[in-house]
Amino acid sequence: MQHGKVIAYASRQLKPYEMNYPTHDLKLAAVVFAFKIWRHYLYGELCDVFTDHKSLKYIFTQRELNMRQRRWLELLKDYDTNIQYHPGKANVVADALSRKSGMIAGIKVEEEIIRDLERLDIEHYVHGQHGYWASLRVEPDLISQIKEAQKEDSEIWTIVENLDEQTEFCLDEDDVLWQGTRLCVPNDATLREALLTEAHSSPFSVHPGSTKMYHDLKQHFWWSGLKRDVATFVSRCLICQQVKIEHQWASGFLQPLDIPVWKWDEISMDFVIGLPRTQR
Template identity: 85%
Template sequence: TLPSGSGGFQVYSDASKKGLGCVLMQHGKVIAYASRQLKPYEVNYHTHDLELAAVVFALRIWRHYLYGELCEVFTDHKSLKYIFTQRELNMRQRRWLELLKDYDTNIQYHPGKANVVADALSRKSGMIAGIKLEEEIIRDLELLGIELYVMIEHQRASGLLQQLDIPVWKWDEISMD
């Protein structure tokens, strides 16, 4: 589904020991989802930092949608609700807090059992071989009753295909991709 100009967005985010996952929604419909593996240095992060990293990951990749719009962020880590009022923060958390303040966000607690989609995306690299990720995500989305529309962000529009002439001699025509 393409996002409409009015109405806020909802971001569901989750982190696991393997990766980060998030889903962007508007009016109960999926706009996009994203996930990535943890970088080698992120494996050592505490749970609080990993959950905050998932929120920051979502805000960064969907900044063109979320900047200037009301955005509700749902996480299964309850202490993130109080990130703006915490007194003791490490330098990483302070840097991320500055990024969070650029957006009109409201962080809310969403129990992990109910955060099925983001949970599946954050754990996708740890799934058993032979199970297809897409089938798992589609099944989880259907359980939630969410319409299955996904927008691919990084896909270039393809040009018209043109048939190449068959050369008469070898090496008569040379081309490169």
């Protein structure tokens, strides 16, 4: 934060070896992570670090440190920083998701927004002069299109009419067809193409191969011929064809040519054509 305003947020998952860290090292690792990614903001500036781990406040004066802590302490000494203790209960901004309140939380909205919620059929209740959202469900636009397209797909309706014979399929409370936990995608070329493009070419997918892309998609979606469509889509991707190398077995060791027994013995012969004429 700077002048009471947030500049940036950052978070990441723990790496496998970090899961074995003690609490003190985990808290210190979070501080080191912040200094590394925000070095351009913090280097040469006076900054305060707020932590809910009280012993971290004395890291600069602590006598006994392990090798990992000493290494991190060398990094922290490059900065003009002051580590302050901030109790977790008071840190409601950072811990809002992990610390549940004892009462039901609501989002207070104004009168104009309440009227908009009524037009959208979003459930809410009014308390005094303010309104509170009781339930609100937001889902990606592509998923909504898939659910709407199910109503007009003949293949989907055939499965619905024979649900008693196909136990792996089921309908939810919105009459949307699922294959176990996977959403059934109707036979709509535009929708399937958009889904394949999102799974392959989006900034979060970074052009996976057909096998990985298929395993990623089949966790959430189902349609007949999914694996075939994924393989066809990946084979048509120009970026993959230009950038990715062909995976093949390494060639064997080079075999030396046989030693000629007599002059003019033919060992091997290569025909090379189309060479330019020399200047001589």
